[in-house]
Amino acid sequence: MPHPFRFELLAVDERTGARAGLFHTPHGIVETPCFMPVGTRGTVKGVWPHQLREIGAQMILANTYHLALRPGEEVVAGLGDLHEFMHWDGPILTDSGGFQVFSLNTLRELTDDHVVFRSHIDGSLLELTPERAMQIQEQLGADCIMCLDECPPHDAPREQLIAAVDRTTAWARRCRDSHQRDDQALFGIVQGATDRELRERSAEGLRPLDFPGYAVGGLSVGESPEEMYATLDFTVPLLPEDRPRYLMGVGRPIDILEGVLRGIDLFDCVMPTRNARNATAFTSRGPVKMRNLKHQNDVEPLDPDCDCPTCRSFSRGYLRHLFVTGEMLGGMALSVHNLAYYQRLVRDLRTAIKSNRVLEFHAAHLAGQADGP
Known part of the structure; x- marks a missing residue:
């Protein structure tokens, strides 16, 4: 066996x-x-x-x-x-x-x-x-x-x-x-x-x-x-x-x-879910603080490069509303997104390694984060 x-x-x-x-x-x-x-x-x-x-x-x-x-x-x-x-x-x-x-x-x-x-x-x-x-x-x-x-x-x-x-x-x-x-x-x-x-x-x-x-x-x-x-x-x-x-x-x-x-x-x-419960999202353009007033009327998804259920379903304005009002769905939705972000990161790393492009991926990731949300 x-x-x-x-x-x-x-x-x-x-x-x-x-x-x-x-x-x-x-x-x-x-x-x-x-x-x-x-x-x-x-x-x-x-x-x-x-x-x-x-x-x-x-x-x-x-x-x-x-x-x-x-x-x-x-x-x-x-x-x-x-x-x-x-x-x-x-x-x-x-x-x-x-x-x-x-x-x-x-x-x-x-x-x-x-x-x-x-x-x-x-x-x-x-x-x-x-x-x-x-x-x-x-x-x-x-x-x-x-x-x-x-x-x-x-x-x-x-x-x-x-x-x-x-x-x-x-x-x-x-x-x-x-x-x-x-x-x-x-x-x-x-x-x-x-x-x-x-x-x-x-x-x-x-x-x-x-x-x-x-x-x-x-x-x-x-x-x-x-x-x-x-x-x-x-x-x-x-x-x-x-x-x-x-x-x-x-x-x-x-x-x-x-x-x-x-x-x-x-x-x-624990960072993806802990940060999510504290209203911080990981995105392809850097961290996003969901309680910030600037998101109040934002109709855009949390991360336009993400196809997770949260980004497919909710606007930034709605997610901010959930955190401001203390609704538990806010932390749940952000937890799904943050974990999806981490899974996409390692999935993309696997692809980059197989094509001998991991250093290029590393540089592109850092450049994207530096652009800000």
Whole structure:
């Protein structure tokens, strides 16, 4: 029986190393580069699953920590795993709770054996060991799951960064040894902040574990864009060429462009839906603030270059009205549009890579954004 996971490189841009490929999973083939909408609690906020399909989303992400708290992995498993639970028949990736080690640092205690969170909901305790993180993700049933890792602040003392790298490597081995399901691809996560030596140390510890995929964690946590890009310059070449490469939690459209140029295949970020709920749209001519008075009588679509349901249906004037009056449709409509924008971006990148025109695409994208809305 063929293995359910396979990464197939279709093209590599000759000048940059940008890659276009196919990631074969039990729930379908993912064309890369790919942007994964974030469905933290089992839903992409404000967007129906059929809308995600309509705008071209291929794979979505959910969060182990949040789903373990509510409704609990047993409930999800009893309702048919995440695919049935969310009514999403495509590939799903679950993170491990490692990012919450960073984002909820005031609500957790960390040792070499485990991390214990005090729930942000009711104060109850949630213990995550590498073994427990595997058990929860196996019950959730995603196609791709992540090793439990420690994501430290970018400006942590070097001793803390070294400890985080070594703990992440030790936990990765424990995750691999305890993982049971062949129909789930377990990704290792390279840590090390912006320190080249520590990134090399992390990758050297993870490569022998032979994971089906590798992620770059610990970026977009406060470092500058220039520091992030420089870190990718020396980190991505450390990862196996024949496995998918995932840049976790990134990010802005320009960050996706720069990541693709450096050989990254998978991305996720809450920015499209979070910005949408705050009335900011991504467009082919730059960001648009929908509450601005200048849109009040504008009959034009949000983005004339976009064919998403929002741009086909609503004027800028109507969208502004929704936000000014506090109607929930505003955030929903803008979420669909912003996610469609991200999907069009990676789709166009795939085309540019296959024709060895990714640098030209990069320059044209930046020029279009500079023109303004």
